[in-house]
Structures are given as structure tokens and as C-alpha cells.
Amino acid sequence: MKKLVNDPRRVVREMLEGLADLNPGLALLDAEDVVVRAALPVPEHRPVAVLSGGGAGHEPAHAGYVGPGMLAGAIAGDVFTSPSVDAVLAGIRAAAGPRGALLVVKNYTGDRLNFGLAAALATAEGIPTKLVVVADDAALHETVAPERRRGIAGTVLVHKVAGAAAEAGLDLDAVLAEAEAASSAVVTMGVALGACTVPAAGVPGFALGEDEMELGLGIHGEQGVRRAPMAPADAIVATILDTLVADAGLREGDQVALLVNGLGGTPPMELSVVARAALAGLRDRGIAVPRGWAGNFMTALEMPGCSISLMRLDAARLARLDAPASAPAWPGGGMLAPRATVATPADPAPGHPEPGPLxxxxxxxxxxxxxxxxxxxxxxxxxxxxxxxxxxxxxxxxxxxxxxxxxxxxxxxxxxxxxxxxxxxxxxxxxxxxxxxxxxxxxxxxxxxxxxxxxxxxxxxxxxxxxxxxxxxxxxxxxxxxxxxxxxxxxxxxxxxxxxxxxxxxxxxxxxxxxxxxxxxxxxxxxxxxxxxxxxxxxxxxxxxxxxxxxxxxxxxx
The missing domain is CATH 1.25.40.340 (DhaL domain)
Incomplete structure (x- = not known):
């Protein structure tokens, strides 16, 4: 294993220290692996605090989404490991005030237990705290009930909607309602071309042949729902879109936001190829895509592969996605229009002389x-x-x-x-x-x-x-x-x-x-x-x- 780390036991803390050093708008709790917005107002003047988190290894999630218009704080556990109850509770205390906190939790047992208990403890202390659980992994539609699906990259779009609602001054119940609706409106499916290596383990999580890929994987280095022969990008995207569109019940005339997410080891070139295919496939189905992004949003260390998320839009949800946000990892924008093309100037038409003897x-x-x-x-x-x-x-x-x-x-x-x-x-x-x-x-x-x-x-x-x-x-x-x-x-x-x-x-x-x-x-x-x-x-x-x-x-x- 070759990684740019010092000690696997300190890699999360050192990562967060580097992030805070590079972003003056972030502050790091001295005794917990928690990032919060710097210079928060006094608790009495704070809006509802939207927090999220989970195991490290998904960078830029989750700390990269801490900032005005998105998260008030993010709690990091060890790589692919839920943070402790005490860490989550410390994050709530540091970021929230009397108006309360909303925890955006991906649907994994450890996260639900630790964030859930922390919410109960914070509420008992006088900080009303509620949870929204994201379970957007559409690849599991034939495997488990909808409420037991994993939470993966679509969580980032839920962060944006909930953060914008909180920034607009809504109360806790209203922010929760918008976050739950956003969570219900997003579906995601991923594909891996190889495994990743957890620093503490030192070996890849699984092995893939050169002509194989894993379809329907999560974000913790695990295998997917099924292994399939490697295929061109357009065919892979078509398979994913078939699943997402069917699972979400999308119809001609619907509008969605598109998030093409790299899993950590996929270059921007390939993510753009995937985005091109996804946009074309959705438009061929008559589904409008007014907003779209491609990049690394929620990774699995250095895993090669990507996921595609679709969030059904209405006017209110679109406005939340468009609301200003200045978190380090949120790219903003995302407004799409038909591809612009300009005719390439042609070379002057060549003239040929009369053929000579040679x-x-x-x-x-x-x-x-x-x-x-x-x-x-x-x-x-x-x-x-x-x-x-x-x-x-x-x-x-x-x-x-x-x-x-x-x-x-x-x-x-x-x-x-x-x-x-x-x-x-x-x-x-x-x-x-x-x-x-x-x-x-x-x-x-x-x-x-x-x-x-x-x-x-x-x-x-x-x-x-x-x-x-x-x-x-x-x-x-x-x-x-x-x-x-x-x-x-x-x-x-x-x-x-x-x-x-x-x-x-x-x-x-x-x-x-x-x-x-x-x-x-x-x-x-x-x-x-x-x-x-x-x-x-x-x-x-x-x-x-x-x-x-x-x-x-x-x-x-x-």
C-alpha cells in the first residue's frame, strides 16, 4: 500500500487540520473530529443548524460542505466508521442554538444509532434535534425495502436543500419537512471499476478482473449488487439510468437535478463522458435537466468509478438548489442549457494544378x-x-x-x-x-x-x-x-x-x-x-x- 499518510490512526485528524488550515471559514473542535463554521453568532441568534457526518474517506464529504447555505457542522469518524455519540453531541453543542439542529444521516446502522442517541441527548439538554435519514441507493430496489437502502451521494443534494431552508430562517419542523421531501426525491446508483484500500487495512477490499465491473455499490469499499462484464461508458450509464428512472417513477416532462459523482479514482475526463451520456439519456426520455454537476462529491477513498444521482425537482426545490452557498466543496451554479456549438471555420478550398509526369x-x-x-x-x-x-x-x-x-x-x-x-x-x-x-x-x-x-x-x-x-x-x-x-x-x-x-x-x-x-x-x-x-x-x-x-x-x- 502506498498512501500519503503518516499514521493511519491519525489520518482523519490530520486531514481535518489541513482542511481547516486551508479554509478560514471553518473551525475545528480541539478535542473532537468536528468541523463547524467559524465565527458563528451567539446561540440565541443562530438559525436551525444542519449537521451531517459519518466515517472519513468520503472527502470532500462531509466537512467540505460546512459553510453558509449548507451545513453548520460536520462530524467525522475513522475511515468508513461512524463517529461516536460524544463527537456528534459535541458538534450539536458547538453549532446549534435554541432553534435546534437537524442531523442529515446516511442510512447505515452505526450512523443511525450514534446520531440518533446524540439527538436524544441534545434534545434533553434543551437543543431540539431531529434526524432525516437518506436512503437513496436505488441499486438495492430488488434486495431490501426502501427504508433499508443505503445512503450514498444523493445525500449531498439533501445537504443543499436543508441548508438553504435553514438559511432562509425556517423553523426546525419546516427544515425537517423539506429535507425529508428532498431525501424522498433523490435516487442514486454507482459503478466501481476497482477497489479502494483502507489505510488501516493496507489491502484492497476486493479484486476485479480487467474485464469486470461492480454495479450498485455503496461508498465503503464494499462490492456491488452484481458483477458484470466491463462495458463502454454509454452502456454503463444507460444501465444506471434505466434503474434510476424506473425506481423514481420518472416520466416524460419531469424535471431532475443531475449529480455525477466520482468515487475518488476517476479523472474529470471520464466524469465528463459520463455526464454527457447521462444528459443525453435523460433528454431522450423527455426528462428535463435544468441543473447538473460532475466531480468528486462523496468518494470512497481512491476507488475508480462513479455514481449518478437524480433528484426530482419542483419550483421550490429548484430554488433551494439555486440559493447561495459558500461551502468549500460546493461548486454552486449548475445551470444547464442546450449545448452550444459554433461552426468550425473551414480551410480555403485547395486548388490542384494540372497533373505532371511525376x-x-x-x-x-x-x-x-x-x-x-x-x-x-x-x-x-x-x-x-x-x-x-x-x-x-x-x-x-x-x-x-x-x-x-x-x-x-x-x-x-x-x-x-x-x-x-x-x-x-x-x-x-x-x-x-x-x-x-x-x-x-x-x-x-x-x-x-x-x-x-x-x-x-x-x-x-x-x-x-x-x-x-x-x-x-x-x-x-x-x-x-x-x-x-x-x-x-x-x-x-x-x-x-x-x-x-x-x-x-x-x-x-x-x-x-x-x-x-x-x-x-x-x-x-x-x-x-x-x-x-x-x-x-x-x-x-x-x-x-x-x-x-x-x-x-x-x-x-x-
């Missing part, structure tokens, strides 16, 4: 280069993975497809062929390879222009294209880049005017020697430079790609 040969060579790059995709990926990010093979394959797609007219003359390939590669290849190859080909096209395609012209075009790459990227021979293959190749080609084939043979031999030499060069540019001596032992991937297309040209010339 047109068939130019196209034949270009297609041979494309075929070679496609055939070597896996090899280039493996080579790039040694010291780069492993995307070179895919980039070259995309470039090959772009070359194949060029019309025959693009190969009318050497200059038109080079220019057309430059534009195609610029659009098709991301990362550094696209700009480098596009710049080189454009420079070569400019050098050739309308001049005769003799050896001197080709040699000058080759030299200038190599120079253009160096000017764009700042590299020089010896820096362990594609220039270590291209520069000696251009020089050898210029020095061998006997015939095109002989000149290219000399160029290829020089490129091969230059590429081999990169295996012992310490990189000075690009991602490989970050590895230092760890990059040694394998040739540079960019130089290796140069060999692939140069060898294809050699075969075509032969």
Missing part, C-alpha cells in the same frame, strides 16, 4: 509510406513508451489515414503533394509530430515551388525541411530527436547526385546510423529529457519513425 509516382510513394506507418504502429508505440508517452504509433497511424484520404489531384506536382500532406498531417496528428512534419513538408513545398524536380532541388528542399523542424522545436543534432536521423540523411542525399535511388540509399544509411546513435545520447528536449539517463538504451522513437517512412520510400524507388 503524379503517379508521388501518389504511389505516399501510399507506400502510409502503409508502412500503419504496419509499424505497435512497434512505434512500444519504442515511444520507453521514454515518451506511448502515443507515437497511434499518431503515425492517424497520419497514414490522412494521407490515404487525399484526392489524386493533390499529387499533381511535388510541391502540391508536399503541401497537401502537410495540411493533412497538421489536422490528423496531435502532439509534437503533427506540427513538425507539417512544418517540414510546407518548407519543402515552398522550396520546390514550380522549379524542376531535379536532384539539386530535392536536396535543397530536404535540407530546408530539416532546418524548419529545428527552428520550430529548438532541437539540434545530438539532442536525441528525429533530427539525429534527418540531418545526416539530408546531408548524405545532397552529397550523392548519381541517381535518385542511390542518393536515397545513402540518405537511409545515414539515417540508420544516426538513429542507432540516439540510444547512447542523453535526451535534452521533450518528455524524454525528464528521464535523464533512464532514457538510454533504446533509440529515439521520433528517429525510429523517420526510418519507417524512409525505408518505404526506398522500396518504392527500387
Amino acid at each position: 503524379a503517379p509516382a508521388l501518389r504511389r510513394v505516399a501510399l507506400a509510406v502510409a502503409a508502412a506507418l500503419e504496419a509499424e504502429e505497435a512497434a512505434l508505440t512500444a519504442l515511444d513508451s520507453h521514454a515518451g508517452d506511448g502515443d507515437l504509433g497511434l499518431s503515425m497511424a492517424r497520419g497514414a489515414a490522412a494521407i490515404r484520404a487525399l484526392p489524386e489531384g493533390a499529387f499533381a506536382t511535388p510541391a502540391s503533394a508536399l503541401s497537401a500532406m502537410a495540411q493533412a498531417l497538421r489536422r490528423a496528428i496531435a502532439g509534437s509530430s503533427g506540427p513538425f512534419y507539417a512544418t517540414a513538408l510546407l518548407r519543402a513545398a515552398q522550396v520546390l515551388g514550380d522549379r524542376d524536380a531535379d536532384h539539386a532541388g530535392w536536396a535543397e528542399a530536404f535540407r530546408q525541411s530539416v532546418a524548419a523542424i529545428g527552428e520550430l522545436g529548438g532541437a539540434r543534432p545530438g539532442d536525441r530527436t528525429m533530427l539525429d536521423a534527418l540531418h545526416p540523411a539530408a546531408e548524405a542525399f545532397a552529397a550523392t547526385p548519381a541517381s535518385p535511388a542511390a542518393a536515397w540509399d545513402a540518405a537511409l544509411a545515414a539515417a540508420q546510423a544516426g538513429t542507432a546513435a540516439t540510444a547512447t545520447m542523453r535526451p535534452r528536449l521533450g518528455r524524454a529529457a525528464y528521464l535523464g539517463d533512464r532514457a538510454l538504451g533504446q533509440p529515439d522513437a521520433g528517429a525510429g519513425a523517420v526510418l519507417v517512412w524512409m525505408q518505404a520510400i526506398q522500396r518504392s524507388l527500387g
